[in-house]
Amino acid sequence: MSVVKRIKPNNNFNHLYKNSTGKFYNPQKTTKKQTTRLWAWVALFSFLVLILAAIVAGMVVFKDENKSQGWSSEKIILQIESKDKIKAGEELTYQVIIKNQGDVGLAEGELSISFPRGFKLTSIKPEPASQLVSGAVWQIANLKEKSSQEFEFTGQIFGNVGETKDFMAALNYQPVNFSSNFLESTSFKVEIESSILDVSIKTPNEVVEGQVFPLNLKLTNNSDQDLENLKILFLDTEGLEIIQQDDYAVEHGVVSIDKISKNSNQEINLEAKFTQTADTEVILEIETGIQDFNTQEIDIITITNAQLKIIQVALDLNLIVNYKQDTVATVLGEKLNYQLLIDNSGQQDLTDLIVKVDISEISLIDWESLQVESLEEIGDVERDGQLVFNKFQFPELEELTAGDQFEIDFNLNLLKSDQIGEIVASLQKDNQIKLTTQATCTASLKNEDVGGFEITTQPVEIIVNVD
Numbered sequence: 001m002s003v004v005k006r007i008k009p010n011n012n013f014n015h016l017y018k019n020s021t022g023k024f025y026n027p028q029k030t031t032k033k034q035t036t037r038l039w040a041w042v043a044l045f046s047f048l049v050l051i052l053a054a055i056v057a058g059m060v061v062f063k064d065e066n067k068s069q070g071w072s073s074e075k076i077i078l079q080i081e082s083k084d085k086i087k088a089g090e091e092l093t094y095q096v097i098i099k100n101q102g103d104v105g106l107a108e109g110e111l112s113i114s115f116p117r118g119f120k121l122t123s124i125k126p127e128p129a130s131q132l133v134s135g136a137v138w139q140i141a142n143l144k145e146k147s148s149q150e151f152e153f154t155g156q157i158f159g160n161v162g163e164t165k166d167f168m169a170a171l172n173y174q175p176v177n178f179s180s181n182f183l184e185s186t187s188f189k190v191e192i193e194s195s196i197l198d199v200s201i202k203t204p205n206e207v208v209e210g211q212v213f214p215l216n217l218k219l220t221n222n223s224d225q226d227l228e229n230l231k232i233l234f235l236d237t238e239g240l241e242i243i244q245q246d247d248y249a250v251e252h253g254v255v256s257i258d259k260i261s262k263n264s265n266q267e268i269n270l271e272a273k274f275t276q277t278a279d280t281e282v283i284l285e286i287e288t289g290i291q292d293f294n295t296q297e298i299d300i301i302t303i304t305n306a307q308l309k310i311i312q313v314a315l316d317l318n319l320i321v322n323y324k325q326d327t328v329a330t331v332l333g334e335k336l337n338y339q340l341l342i343d344n345s346g347q348q349d350l351t352d353l354i355v356k357v358d359i360s361e362i363s364l365i366d367w368e369s370l371q372v373e374s375l376e377e378i379g380d381v382e383r384d385g386q387l388v389f390n391k392f393q394f395p396e397l398e399e400l401t402a403g404d405q406f407e408i409d410f411n412l413n414l415l416k417s418d419q420i421g422e423i424v425a426s427l428q429k430d431n432q433i434k435l436t437t438q439a440t441c442t443a444s445l446k447n448e449d450v451g452g453f454e455i456t457t458q459p460v461e462i463i464v465n466v467d
Contacts (some may be wrong), residue, residue, distance in 0.1 A: 074144070079188075082095065083187070086193070092156075100146065110137060126151065157192065158290075158300055161302070196301060207273075208445070209311065229290060231254055288300070319338070319339075319458075320435070338357060338408075339407065341407050344402055349446050356387065359385070389408055439457045
């Protein structure tokens with residue numbers, strides 16, 4: 001009898017699988033191998049992604065390199081063109097040129113110009129995006145390859161002869177299909193070699209301290225345009241005083257000239273004097289410029305100077321009437337005794353001295369009674385109620401050397417009351433008639449280039465008591 005053994009079903013059989021050979025295997029025992037294969041597939045996929053990215057990047061690089069072929073920053077040229085030697089105040093036009101010599105256009109850019117100090121803008125084109133006194137800015141768009149663009153401005157440069165001025169230009173730009181900006185800059189130097197206005201000064205080589213001397217200026221307009229609102233400034237010349245003139249406005253040492261026509265000249269005749277310490281070499285320096293009507297600033301176009309010497313002359317003149325120098329009391333018919341003392345107490349010899357004596361109310365003077373000591377022939381001493389003494393009456397007045405003195409004595413009478421009549425009634429007040437007398441002396445130095453000068457005494461008052 002055969003025995004059949006039954007096997008109890010195993011619930012774990014569901015974990016048994018057949019492979020391709022028909023053998024069973026347990027997947028739990030093969031998990032490590034399967035995981036390794038999975039990671040291999042992931043690595044392969046990642047590698048393929050990197051290869052694809054590299055290909056795309058290479059295509060981009062190739063594309064940019066293809067588009068930028070024939071371009072470099074050296075093919076962008078920026079320059080300023082105009083005359084490099086000018087006259088101060090001359091109006092000139094300047095061109096700013098951008099040249100794109102490459103094969104790539106400029107997508108956008110900004111051009112800025114910086115003006116030097118002393119430059120005065122009169123016109124500009126095209127219209128800039130922004131404009132200041134010191135410069136201007138233009139916006140640039142789509143400057144094609146192998147092309148150029150020009151900008152233009154006109155103005156005047158003011159400054160001293162020999163001075164240089166620098167114009168600066170800068171271009172900030174971005175080429176087509178580029179994300180980066182590039183910068184190109186340049187400069188243009190201008191030298192002031194002359195001026196549109198020439199100014200010459202004519203003065204004595206030596207002037208006397210405190211005395212008025214002629215100051216003559218000649219202004220020549222070398223330009224083809226009228227010059228208006230000119231100002232003449234006298235620079236840092238201590239003690240110089242410009243005398244007010246009827247033909248020209250003088251204010252605080254500044255002389256104003258309304259206009260000088262083109263290609264013409266004008267002479268300005270002024271008077272001046274020095275009040276500083278004498279025997280000093282002085283450089284008389286003047287600046288001439290044009291004042292802007294709006295800003296009131298003065299643009300200097302020329303500087304001129306002249307050297308002269310200030311001489312101190314110590315000449316004293318004393319007037320004494322009846323032994324007094326201030327107030328004299330007398331009566332009609334009495335004699336007036338005059339003493340004039342001329343004292344050259346300085347170190348300069350004086351020539352051509354002329355002494356004049358003025359008396360108010362000359363109708364009260366008996367001119368026929370005039371007597372001059374040491375002078376037999378009175379001649380033309382009396383001239384229209386004024387007494388004049390010179391080298392023709394007194395040879396000593398032809399030259400008065402340093403340290404010498406000279407005295408002139410004369411006398412004359414007042415008319416008597418019966419000789420005056422109604423004049424007394426019209427002049428007297430409170431039974432008195434008041435007269436004044438004063439003396440003036442003019443002289444020159446031996447140096448013929450030095451102008452004459454004069455000194456004047458204080459007036460002496462003569463009180464005439466009328467009975």
